[in-house]
Structure formats: C-alpha cells, structure tokens
Amino acid sequence: MTDQNTGAATPVVLVTGPSGAGRSTAINVLEDLEFESIDNLPLHLLPRLLDGPGLDRPLALGVDTRNRDFSTAALRELVERLGRQEGAELTVLYLDCDRNVLLRRFSETRRRHPLAPAESPEIGVERDLDLMAPIRELADILIDTSDLNVHQLRAEIERWFAAAGSNRLAVSVQSFSYKRGLPRGIDMVFDCRFLSNPYWNKNLRALDGRDPNVAAHIRQDTRFTPFFDRVVDLTRLLLPAYQEEGKSHLSIAFGCTGGQHRSVFLAETLAKALADDGQQVSIRHREL
Known part of the structure; x- marks a missing residue:
C-alpha cells in the first residue's frame, strides 16, 4: 500500500x-x-x-x-x-x-x-x-x-x-535490556554493553543512567567519548536522508545488560544532543 x-x-x-x-x-x-x-x-x-x-x-x-x-x-x-x-x-x-x-x-x-x-x-x-x-x-x-x-x-x-x-522527522530514542530482547520497530540499534558497568559499583547499583554519578562513571570509560561522537555523527548524517525519503518517524535504541544504567545514559545524552540541534525528540526507557 x-x-x-x-x-x-x-x-x-x-x-x-x-x-x-x-x-x-x-x-x-x-x-x-x-x-x-x-x-x-x-x-x-x-x-x-x-x-x-x-x-x-x-x-x-x-x-x-x-x-x-x-x-x-x-x-x-x-x-x-x-x-x-x-x-x-x-x-x-x-x-x-x-x-x-x-x-x-x-x-x-x-x-x-x-x-x-x-x-x-x-x-x-x-x-x-x-x-x-x-x-x-x-x-x-x-x-x-x-x-x-x-x-x-x-x-x-x-x-x-x-x-x-510535512517534511519534519520525529525521533524516538529508547533504552532497553538485551535480557528482554530488542524493542519492536527500531530503525537503529547500538549495543553499549562494552562500556564500564555501574552495576558493579555498590554505590551506583540502585541508581539509573539519569543520575549524575552514574553519568560520571560511564564518561570515565575512555571508550565512551569516541563511541558517542561517532553515534552522533552517524545520526546527523542519516537524519536528512530519512527526511528526503519522506520518513516521518525514526526510532533509535541503545541496549545494555539490564537496561538501567549505560543504555539509559546513552539515550538521554543522544536525545539532548539532537534536541540541541533542533530535532523533535522523545525519550523512552523500557525497563524503567
């Protein structure tokens, strides 16, 4: 159709x-x-x-x-x-x-x-x-x-x-746990299980990726910045192409082991970067 x-x-x-x-x-x-x-x-x-x-x-x-x-x-x-x-x-x-x-x-x-x-x-x-x-x-x-x-x-x-x-693209950025499988209908998926896991820090275990202490822990991983910079660059490259194709909605998801720390932080951080670019962005944390 x-x-x-x-x-x-x-x-x-x-x-x-x-x-x-x-x-x-x-x-x-x-x-x-x-x-x-x-x-x-x-x-x-x-x-x-x-x-x-x-x-x-x-x-x-x-x-x-x-x-x-x-x-x-x-x-x-x-x-x-x-x-x-x-x-x-x-x-x-x-x-x-x-x-x-x-x-x-x-x-x-x-x-x-x-x-x-x-x-x-x-x-x-x-x-x-x-x-x-x-x-x-x-x-x-x-x-x-x-x-x-x-x-x-x-x-x-x-x-x-x-x-x-119209020609405006709505972007949804999500986090999820690989234990429960991939969310349905996702266009782009990034696995961030390679980053340092705050779960193993007893002071951070009960918190989630929106907490500044959890964010600081993940940012200390030397692999975070080059990974995130490449994700942002790739997303900015693809968004105009999707718009030209007439797509109205784009879903991006980050997955980690429990869906509580790393994927939540990455989703929040990417959503903020895209919103600062003027994109129409929503956030959903499936496991929270």
Whole structure:
C-alpha cells in the first residue's frame, strides 16, 4: 500500500490503549491532521482494508478491548502483520494512563466500563490493563495521559504526527535490556554493553543512567567519548536522508545488560544532543 501521489510508503498509525486513556481524542486529532480515521473495525477486517487500493493520505486505525473480536494474541498478530505490510509505515501509538486516574474518569462521567458493564469500574479497569499490558510493550510511541487534559493531549499528538503531512522527522530514542530482547520497530540499534558497568559499583547499583554519578562513571570509560561522537555523527548524517525519503518517524535504541544504567545514559545524552540541534525528540526507557 503506497501513497498514490508520491509512491512513498503510507503512514499507518494504530491507536490503542486502555479505555478512558484518550483514544477517541487522539483519533479526532489525527483526523484533523488529514488522516483517514477508522475506529473499532473488527480486527479480522483490517488486513483486507490494507490489501485494498492504495491510499492518498495517512491512515489512523483505532483498536482497543471494545473491538468485537478483540484478543491480546490477535492484536499482537495484527501489529506484526501490519509491520511487514509492503508499502505501509506502521506506528503503534499507545495511550497509557494510571489506573487511579482511569477509575476517576469513569466515576466522573458515570460511564460503565465496557469490560465490566454489570460490575464495578475497578474490575473493568483491572481487566483492561491486564489485557493491554502485552500490547504496551509493542508501542513505538507511548503517551501517558494521566496528567494531560484534552488540549494538552491534542498538542502532544500534533507534535508527533503533524510531521506525517510535512517534511519534519520525529525521533524516538529508547533504552532497553538485551535480557528482554530488542524493542519492536527500531530503525537503529547500538549495543553499549562494552562500556564500564555501574552495576558493579555498590554505590551506583540502585541508581539509573539519569543520575549524575552514574553519568560520571560511564564518561570515565575512555571508550565512551569516541563511541558517542561517532553515534552522533552517524545520526546527523542519516537524519536528512530519512527526511528526503519522506520518513516521518525514526526510532533509535541503545541496549545494555539490564537496561538501567549505560543504555539509559546513552539515550538521554543522544536525545539532548539532537534536541540541541533542533530535532523533535522523545525519550523512552523500557525497563524503567
């Protein structure tokens, strides 16, 4: 599936998350950004939709536990299939929210929870979060809406996805642990397990890569500066090329043994360098 006007891959955004986290708002914002929006289509029909004629604009697909044929396994399989879809550039947008905030939202609106229509909202929220937990791990972009109002969520969605209709590239920098495997949908991966590990310093073990003491420990490794300088130079070289290809989102990940110290520090440091360059950057630490 390609853009009929340009021949470039068509952006496809799968919007998901627990009920009450803001999925409907996100779909509406994407529609305002000239996405074609389709909400709550049965999962088994989505592949047929994408196998059809090419689209002339980006596509936003809303999916959550209210879908008629929803199951965690089916949604995971759909994400994997869409990720392999030729001519489509898939982004999984997961809207997360604290369980207490979700409960308050349902209480304030006096809505029944779709997973517990005859029971308490607490039961519905717990069921929903349990079902969606494996999907959360597949997210390319994760937005926590716990402290966001409608206007702030709109601004956050626009910050990420206005790029789909323009030439601006959104960059996501992530950290992860190799023990849990590579994150899904990563474009560039750097292994930093060769750097000195703060874990073996008992004073640093309980801290993470955002702590200045951990940062100082890693910077003392003589291999850090030449490695990081080359990563920054490579990233700066590639970003304009990706933009010219019409790519709207680039994911960069750093991995270490536990995903707590070295990869977190590298992700934070690269994100700051790119932000200082004027790039649109977000950070995600999977293991934190």
